[in-house]
Amino acid sequence: MDPKAFFKLSYGLYIISTENEGKQAGCIANTFNQVTSSPAQVSVTLNKNNATEQMIEKSGKFAVAVLEQSATMELIGRFGFHCSRDLDKFSGLDCGIDEQGLPFVKEHAASRFSCKVVKTVDLGTHVMFIAEVAGCEVLDNEPVMTYEYYHQVKNGKTPKNAPSYQEEPKKAGGWRCLLCGYVYEGEILPPDFICPICSAPASAFEKIEN
Incomplete structure (x- = not known):
């Protein structure tokens, strides 16, 4: 089995964010997908050790910012390689508040979604959240970032908690x-x-x- 076959699947790159009891959390994910159109439902899969995943479990809602190719590695690094328990990831960024009162990143974002969880699926190391879309809008018309673009053009790495993580040879x-x-x-x-x-x-x- 060649694990590199998974790299040929089409992914985007997204900032998933949530809020609960006055605390905010956010992380990078490549697993956000539309699953039905009527009603409009989406899914996202996050590692159980992820602070954002744990907060979504409590809040039952999350926001999504679809990143553009122009997104900086500093922005991706902030949300992808740091923990929300240790860092206020939204500080100093251009952010908005969605229909559910959740923060979402507007910088380098092509569109955004506000999502209400209707079902969770335990996948062992990860949890899949299935959610109804409470609101969404286009923020910009620039090209969106794909996971392939992130790796090949940005030379980006995959966090260990990501579902698509593969250990690279030393x-x-x-x-x-x-x-x-x-x-x-x-x-x-x-x-x-x-x-x-x-x-x-x-x-x-x-x-x-x-």
């Missing part, structure tokens, strides 16, 4: 980011180096032994 030499897995090739890591994927500082890198 490279000889260099330094590996402990947050997102990015590898800096070189014997000496500059002390002021910033990870281009998740914006982690040099102190978050470990030496890869030959």
